[in-house]
Amino acid sequence: MGSNYQHFMHAFNELHNVIAKKVNRDPETNFGELMGAAAKKRDKVIEKYLNEIDFYRELRNLLTHNTINGDEAAAEPSNSLITEIEMVTEKIKYSKTAKDLFLKKVRQFDINDSLENVLDVINQVRYTQFPVFDGDKLVGILSSIGVTKYLAQAMDKDINAIKKATVRQILEVEDEQEFYETISENTSVFDIEEIFSERIKEGRTTYVLLVAKEKQIKNQNDLIGIITPWDLPKIVANK
Template sequence: MYKNSDRFLTAFNRIEKELKSMLMKKELGFSRAVRVLQKSNAIIKQYTDDLLEFAELRNAIVHNRLDMAFVIAEPHDSVVNRIEKIEQELTQPKKVDPLFIKRVIAFQQNDPLYHILDVINHKGITKFPIYNGDDFQGLVTHKGIAKWLARRTKTNTGPLFETSIMEVLQGEKFDNYKFISTGTSVYEAMEIFREQIGNGNRLEALLITENGTSKGELLGIVTNWDIMEI
């Protein structure tokens, strides 16, 4: 049976190896590597405080060994479980594929608005990619529809629900979405939502294609609610 200190040091060493593989300067110490990489790696940014505390605990265990068979203190079970979880997240991060790969209901820009309203009513879906043939045009949301209806009822011109989706789309924010690739990690997706909020822009969805561009086949969609559930 492995002792907690053995499990802890094994996980720590694997994390350290993973950090070095991400760095140009391999000679950086563990804590310095964490501080450098947190700027570019969403998973490390998420666990920075934990990793820095693990570095202190690792030093205490290694430097205070009385001999190779005895350590001055054994880490608590919760600490060992935590570092092993983080090690797995770093070395085998959860990807948006396959978690969020699914059929996405999309519409053509000339479809009538009532097509979207019918889906909202029966399926509860509220975010819809819009295309012109194979060319992506934008993302229509239930909030955008509500704002459009509020404006349209003031003019009261023509049948509302026969209006083309493109007219509704023109009132949406042009930057309410981003495309990501199938290789994007869940933490990277979460960080994209966070960064946009920090920039004063709330994303409605991340759209998944193979290469992360609007030119690829739409394979899935991630909303901020999806991320919160994960």
């Protein structure tokens, strides 16, 4: 058998082992069963490369069961194919997650903070959406759109009264407070992209993902990152 035959079989076996680990199955599990488990789990990384993986499996079966004169392989895998299967294996093994790309200190407000303070922060940063806490309880997202709407409705008020308005009052005029959800730091970029795709189809173009270690925010320290639609290019680039 040619050396590329051996290299391909080694690369395929490594792919087999990586998929087995990904779906929490024994490495001795039949490859078809592993792919069935991945389908049930809806593993987005494996789904992305499903056609390629099916081709590798068919070629593996061809090489395993067919030889010429009992010695030569029926086909000789190319170097580029072997490189490709190794790349796919790496993508599955080391797929990027929220914690790899989006962990950062999140600027947030207390529900009793003043509008004057909010405007000062907005003037300094490029963010347009901010988590709001009432003590340690997450109560919503403050958006620049909400701030603008509040200001538009308060035009007949004294400027000092407007400055003293609180985040609580601004949240009351936000059109929608259910435009965010919390995800685990281990959520893959594939799952993140799917969430945004589904929300955009629903017309929720300002949807926000809050990143937490365990997918729950019980206090302010649990919030360790934030992802907005503006981050989609970064998500796509890291798939």
